[in-house]
Amino acid sequence: MPDSHSADTESQLLPDSVGLVTPEVAHFDTPLALACGKTLAAYDLVYETYGTLNAERTNAVLVCHALSGHHHAAGYHHPDDRKPGWWDAYIGPGKSVDTNRFFVISLNNLGGCHGSTGPLSHNPDTGRLWGPEFPMVTVSDWVHSQARLADRLGIERFAAVIGGSLGGMQVLQWSIDYPERIASAAVIAATPRLSAQNIAFNEVARQAIRSDPDFHDGWYAEHDTMPKRGLKLARMVGHITYLSADAMGSKFGRDLRSDDLHFGFGVEFQVESYLRYQGDTFSTTFDANTYLLMTKALDYFDPAAEHDAELALARALAPAQCPFLVLSFSSDWRFPPSRSRELVDALIHAGKPVSYANIDSPYGHDAFLLPEPRYEAIFSAFMQRVAPTSDTQADPEESQP
Template identity: 55%
Template sequence: MTEAAASAAPDIHGGTMRFPAAKALRLDSGARLAPLEIAYNTYGRLNADRSNAVLVCHALTGDQHLASVHPTTGKPGWWSRMVGPGKPLDPERHFIICSNVIGGCMGSTGPASIDPKTGQPYGLSFPVITIADMVRAQAMLVEALGVETLFAVIGGSMGGMQVLQWAADYPEKLFSAICIAGAPRHSAQNIAFHEVGRQAIMADPDWRGGGYERAGVRPEKGLAVARMAAHITYLSEAALQRKFGRELQRDGLSWGFDADFQVESYLRHQGASFVDRFDANSYLYITRAMDYFDLAAKHGGALTEAFAKARRVRFCVLSFSSDWLYPTAESREVVRALNAAGCRASFAEIESDKGHDAFLLDEPQLDATLRGFLGAQAQARGLA
């Protein structure tokens, strides 16, 4: 995108960037994806010196609809509370980019995309992907949008993993990086939860060995159970108790297996609504990418070495006190590695009883921390 094109661009833009076979995406597995499509949204305008771009990386079940109405559900974007005039990510000051990760199901190349070799959906013939592959694709998009250096890359959960991967692989393209509720690797417990979800999907008779689209069916029951199991990990026990406790759905017990308890009904609703907007095979591929994530693995097991070239990047690492999925200890490990590598790093554990999903919910301390960090970095870069 030229400077002239950027200055004339609308404040909110959505589209799909298509990369020809000559620009195939090389994956960690050795496979190549071509042609490659990346669906994305932008908010705000790229300034004259292209110094105000912010890349937001989404979590497992997120997508590019960061602050736009979701076309499938009709609901506000997943981080609308954080993006807008006067908010930490302000389109009047920032050029905000958010793309659907490869392997996703909202327009970027994934298992539901058409394989040019067969004319049919990839299904399980889609190559296994990694967090590094996702970041490699994002880097292609950012370059195509005319951005040489990102003012900031920010993300929570799987988005936080992408932030750390950006810092390891493209430190020269970053001014600052914000990792929220992330981790340098996926734990055995997290892998175990993901495996339960994958097995639920693959045990659904309608999964058809991953070829359900060709059969005209969907493994809705298996995907719903996978979502229910995962959703429990996003909340804290305190949040579940405060929200539902042991409250019943109706007067008296059913003496059967209907949803007697409000928490049961809530989880069933979460599962049922999820299948309307997400692809089962994408869930398999993206959870596998998270399981494979281990930032230190390519650096002899030394996390410090992963950040050896990121000394000029300004880091902010945030965790939540009640997050048991990605506990504070894992964020502290990242901060220690950053300090050992000589990087500039600030850290805060935010007191919250909302669990892992606190980064998506109304959490004023998170808003204030992000606003303060981004404001300080804007002054340092001459954007204030």
């Protein structure tokens, strides 16, 4: 709950904020065939835009969101919002994704719980909520739905498609599935496929949700309940993987909540308090069926799988035509720098132009969301080279990092 609005209102008025934004909804009634074999007859996508589309419609940038992300990437929905969108540090006038130059589109993916068609939407075939019957969606499905949104907005080719983590996987898929529609790609804190350990953590999260008695096989909404215990556990374990051990150590160490140990199962260490709070908050604001779908989309992503073992990833990336920026973060142990280098090697093998930087950061996987001067400088420099410069409001020279 906000205890003071003045500071927030001020930050909304800062010249580098996109300010107040309003989501829009696009309805699609052309059936979408999904990788799982099912078809979505109709669906909505909720999205936001920042900046102005130029007359040639050549300055559009697509932002793809991560596991628990959504369309609200920058700016504020309400004057009393305490926090801006999830990538506000990098999207705005003069920022890395400069809304003086670019028309930025950020959407909530299919299967999401923030306004796009997903488990919380009504299934027209049954009259019930989709719930657990919402079909499994893949990164490829999302990219196809995003391409339709681009069609709707009259965008033939994105100046750039960008994203971190699961968002970065969508960028890769764009470069493979629609090479002619993407002029630049920024793949941040991502991986070309999950490791066994990544899948294992996702499986713990899924088991936590699915074994919660309030899950009711996914029909919890019809039982007027939510599997909060399971979602809380899923978020707690996820959160540990988003932070580096060092960052947790310097943030909390072994600090106690009160002066002494009390030898009980209440909160004793600060890190326990923090994790419980993160889990509790998430468990009342996110949909469990969506969380399950998103983790499966992560697990399934593996563009190299369709190709023979040797150089499979390079072969998978062969269709790509755009230059790539690949960024990793030194302390990210969820998708460590080695996984980004694997991607960079494959891009080089495939003869694609690629810039790579491993950003020194103590913050683990979450670093991709946080302000960091070197990250900002490299991301900005890459985006500065992204065409076009025509029909924009600012001179790009002025906002060089």
